[in-house]
Amino acid sequence: MVFLEAVGTFAGVSVPFVVAYVRYRKRKKDQLRRVRKALLHEIGRTYGVLDTVEEYIQAREYLPSYYPSTAVYESVGSVLGDMTDEEVRAITDYYTWAHNIQWKMSDINNPNREILFRNLLTLHELADDALTEIETVSGLERKVPDFEIDDVVIKDTTSTESE
Numbered sequence: 001m002v003f004l005e006a007v008g009t010f011a012g013v014s015v016p017f018v019v020a021y022v023r024y025r026k027r028k029k030d031q032l033r034r035v036r037k038a039l040l041h042e043i044g045r046t047y048g049v050l051d052t053v054e055e056y057i058q059a060r061e062y063l064p065s066y067y068p069s070t071a072v073y074e075s076v077g078s079v080l081g082d083m084t085d086e087e088v089r090a091i092t093d094y095y096t097w098a099h100n101i102q103w104k105m106s107d108i109n110n111p112n113r114e115i116l117f118r119n120l121l122t123l124h125e126l127a128d129d130a131l132t133e134i135e136t137v138s139g140l141e142r143k144v145p146d147f148e149i150d151d152v153v154i155k156d157t158t159s160t161e162s163e
Contacts, residue, residue: 028082035072035079036138042072043094043127043134048144050124057120068098068123083137090133094126 046068050057073095080088101116101123131142 032079032082033138033140035076036083036134036140038072038076039091040131040134040140040142042069043091043130044142044144045069046098047124047127047131047142050120050127051144054121054124057117057124067102070095070098070102084133087130087133087137090126090130094123094130097123097126 073091080091083091097119101119135141
């Protein structure tokens with residue numbers, strides 16, 4: 001009889017903890033999924049812009065008039081620890097370059113424009129890597145927005161060619 005009372009007491013005490021733990025894990029999983037979706041959107045937007053103007057960047061004719069957003073990344077630092085090592089590496093590589101690009105694009109007459117163009121192409125590759133890694137782990141799909149070229153570029157005003 002004492003044994004049954006002990007089992008009953010243990011079950012009565014442990015069930016709420018198990019239920020709370022299961023709810024906690026579900027909230028964490030849902031939060032991680034929402035963060036991945038937000039990162040897919042934020043990185044996908046930059047990828048879409050750079051994909052639209054890639055041929056112009058390669059020809060050194062145009063620069064995107066779009067600064068890569070880092071708002072989502074800056075607000076989800078605590079959740080990155082719940083992601084895979086590969087995701088974290090790809091995401092932080094992308095955002096490191098995105099921050100670098102923002103700094104260099106802030107000076108439109110930057111004398112190191114050739115480096116800036118190469119950095120934009122690298123950012124495009126890193127965006128693809130990050131998007132692919134998030135997609136692989138989460139099963140989510142990127143939704144890269146379509147852009148019109150006139151909406152996302154500025155003419156290279158430092159060109160030495162005469163018209």
